[in-house]
Amino acid sequence: MAAETTVKRVTRRRVRTRANLLDAAFTVFAAKGFGRVSIEEVCEAAGYSRGAFYSNFASLDELFFALYRERAELIADQVAGALALDGPDLDVPAAVDRVTDVLLLDLDWLLVKTDFLVHAARDPAVAQSLLDHRARLRAAVADRLGRARGRARLPGVLGDIDGAAHAVIAAYDGVTTQLLLDKDVERARAWLGRLLTALLTDGSGTPG
Missing domain, CATH: 1.10.10.60 (Homeodomain-like)
Structure with a gap:
């Protein structure tokens, strides 16, 4: 004992x-x-x-990746949790409001994330690990969109559910890059909400 x-x-x-x-x-x-x-x-x-x-x-690289993984998993959980609250009929504007309310938009995290992206671009093994974690985030989005019916009518330009998930991640990447420069978190949340609503509706949805 x-x-x-x-x-x-x-x-x-x-x-x-x-x-x-x-x-x-x-x-x-x-x-x-x-x-x-x-x-x-x-x-x-x-x-x-x-x-x-x-x-x-074992190394500073290992610590750095553990740090990235911790934050990446938090973001994936935030997105999955926010999208899981609706029933089978996904209300896209309302879900987007929830996602943008909880999503990690932290300037210090974005600085660390950007460093990690640059580091990964020069190291194929690290790059593959980063791709694996980004795939988890896309899968969380794609899974919820794939199970949605009714009000989740995706525009044809996105192609399919996986295309829509890629578009969501690209919107997040773009808005957070701008946030690094102008430091306006509330503006970033508002723009991300508008972009995601425009991407994920056929024109019938309006930003929250």
Whole structure:
């Protein structure tokens, strides 16, 4: 029993250490950029030694990807959750309002995400991992649109459900790129809502 308690305590401590390292890394990456940050700086910001770092991550790249995955999964869950609230007849404008209300539009996250995209563009293995996670987000959107009936009448220009999901992700990417420059989060939410409503309706829907 004592051994089991010790194992649980160690496991909890390790989970907490990993979470603290990720939080500290997020702050440092957002402030300085991925390519300008060392393991020592992450450890200092988190208040841990290099030993604590290496007991959780093999490299700064691994930590960076864990950080990206954590945020990417949050976004996928936000989109899936917002789209799951309707019944079988998806009310597109109302669903878009919910998505834009909860979707992560954080300037620090966008800085880190942009660094990760640039990093992935130069590393095929990282790029494939990034593509896999973006595919999960598209799948969450496509699944809900595919199950929708009634008011979810997609414009023919999008081709099919998968095309519509790609368009949703492209709209998000475009709006967040603009947000990096003008720093206006509320304007970004409003534009994203209008774009998604226009993309996902046949003209009968109106922005919320």
